[in-house]
Amino acid sequence: MDLNLRKAILSNIxxxxxxxxxxxxxxxxxxxxxxxxxxxxxxxxxxWKQSDETEKKEMIDALEQGVKTTTQG
Structure with a gap:
């Protein structure tokens, strides 16, 4: 059985x-x-694929802050 999860998810949305x-x-x-x-x-x-470098940097910054906030509690 060849299940392509990515394709299935994309098809669903x-x-x-x-x-x-x-x-x-x-x-x-x-x-x-x-x-x-x-x-x-x-x-x-x-x-991610649709984002430019500035948007990617903002996402990484937000991710870093989220990780720090989550792991400090």
Whole structure:
């Protein structure tokens, strides 16, 4: 069985509008279920590929701050 998870996830969100995409992200984060992590990873990959270097730097800065905040508590 050849399962391409990335393709399946992209297929599931291909026709979503901005509101639906946001709901998908928010729901995945709020639910905190492990099974949602691959979908968030694919979504992040799409965002990363569409971002310029300044936006990527901002994401890395936000990630660093989030990691520090989470691990200091």
């Amino acid at each position: 291909a026709t979503n509008d901005q509101e639906q995409l946001e709901e998908t992200i928010v729901d995945a984060i709020q639910n905190g279920e492990e099974k949602m992590l691959p979908g968030l990873g694919v979504i992040f990959e799409l965002i």
